[in-house]
Amino acid sequence: MLNRRTLIKSSLVLGASQVIGAPFVVKSLADEPVKIGMVNPLTGVLAALAQSEVDGAKYAEAEINKKGGILGRQVQLLIEDSANDVGTGVQKTRKLIDRDNVAVILGDVNSGIAYAMSQVTNEKKIFHIVPGGHTDPITGTNCKWNVFRICNTTSMDANAVTPELVKKFGKKWFFITPDYAYGHSLQDAFVKALTKAGGTYEGDMLPINATDFSATLIKAKAFKPNVLLNNMGGLTQINCMKQFTQFGMQKDMALGGALFELETVKALQPEAQAGWWDMEWWWNQPNVPEVVKFVADYRAATKKTPSARDWFGYVSMHSVRLAAEKAKSLEGPKLAMAMEDMELPPDVALQAGKVRYRAGDHELMPSIFVGEVHPPKAGPDDVFTIAEAVPGDTAAGPVADTGCKMTHPA
Structure with a gap:
């Protein structure tokens, strides 16, 4: 993206060349990369999850550039x-927009950020994708x-797994939940789903970077729940x-929750x-050829x-690539309009069924894979068996229930 300083400099070079009759070259827009900024917690308790998002984005960057980039320009992440x-x-977001002139922002794993x-x-009217921050209000x-x-959303994850946990283990739950936006939103969603099923609960809210869980685990053991939901990340x-496991509590209660990544x-x-959880995407889908190829190539x-x-x-x-191709632009408002109700092609969706960005709230509607976590079976990464793929639309419910009232710029 050309900034004002670059345009002024080009104009000055053009003027000087006309005066002295010297040849000149003005750098074309096609020579400028499409800059995409990503902000993620690469240090701290969420670093491993953030690094995987960066790895996936870098892999896509190389793939996109190999096929000609975005709108004929190479991509720079x-x-x-x-x-x-x-x-x-x-x-960091302001720095990427104001100094680095990015066209798009990605991030953050932490919902509050x-x-x-x-x-x-x-x-700033910059197109923004949140890859992995779950709290409902976004x-x-x-x-x-x-x-x-x-x-x-946290509600989608809670709605997908709650029926399975209630059916398998019972309605008396204990929550261990991080005390920030994600944790509050997730526990609220679980409580709503559990109460609807006639359940009861207790729990503790703990700091996002907590290290000692002994007091909370003693409290959980005394409550004697059917299921302990570990909502930490x-x-x-x-x-x-x-x-x-050191307390031997796996003998007393089942494990479960939204995410055990x-x-x-x-x-x-x-x-x-152990336990029953959601996976928001899973690599072992042998009946989906696009997934089989992607996993082999990625490995x-x-x-x-x-x-x-x-x-x-x-x-x-x-x-970003698909929206830009549809909009024929990198302007924020045009990218946003292009993305509404856009369906991902099979080699990007990487799962069976239709996966689209819902127009009413801009939430992606993929399948949610509910199943059992277990020690490795066929290989070190074979630690989850899918029991059911819950459609995103089913787990999300109608847009009207989200509280989103979308307003586009004039």
């Missing part, structure tokens, strides 16, 4: 570390014309799971690889099996 801090995330970033991108009560999301979820499952001992290029987080980053980049 610029990555900044939010350090899991709202102020830093906002600062993603929301703060969206206020900046909306003010595409609900705080929805914005320029913001789209790939991961599920990243490193804190790992630490909580380790202490849960591949990165987290693989970091734990076999006895903690060959990156030496790792893609997780849902890798898929989030991958879909983010290709969504």
Whole structure:
């Protein structure tokens, strides 16, 4: 994207050349890369999840550039570390827009940071995709014309897995939940779904970077729930799971919840690889040829099996490409209009069925894979077996229930 300074400089060169009759070359727009900025917590308790999103985005960047880029221009992905801090995330977002002249912003894993970033991108009229920040208001009560999301809302995840947990284990639950936007939104969604099913609950809200879970686990054991829902994320979820198994609590209650991601499952001992959870995308879909090819190619290029987080980053980049091709522009308002109700092609959706960005709230509607986490079977990454693929529209419910009232710029 050419900025004002570049245009002024080009004009001065043109004027001087006309005076002295010297030959000149003005750099064309086609020589300028399409810059996409990504802000994610590459340090801190969510770093492993953030890194996978970056890996997926980088893989897509190389794939897109190999096929001619976006609108005939090469793509340049610029990555900044939010350090899991709202102020830093906002600062890095402004830097990418004002100094680096990015056309698009991606991020953040932390829902609170993603929301703060969206206020900046909306003010600047910059197209913004949230790959992996889940809290409902981002595409609900705080929805914005320029913001789209790939991961599920917390309500979608809770609605998908609750019936399975109730059916298998019972209606008495204990929550261990992080005390920030994501945790509050997720627990509220679970409580709503559980109460509707006639259940009861107790729980604790803990800091996002908590390390000692002993007091909460003692409280959970005394409550004698059917299911313990570990809603923590990243490193804190790992630490909580380790202490849960050290206390021998897996003999007393079932495990379950919204997200127990591949990165987290693989970091734990076999006895903690258990329970019924959601996967927002899963690599082992043998009946979908596009998935089989993608996983093989991704493993060959990156030496790792893609997780849902890798898929989030991958879909983010290709969504920008698809929207730009449809809009024939990189202007925020035009990209947003192009993305509404846009269906992802099979080699980007990487699952069976129709996957689209819902126009009313800008939420992606993929399948949610509900199933059982277990120790590795056929290989080190074979730690989850799908029981049911819940359609995104079914889990999300109608747009009217989200509280989103979308207003586009004049």
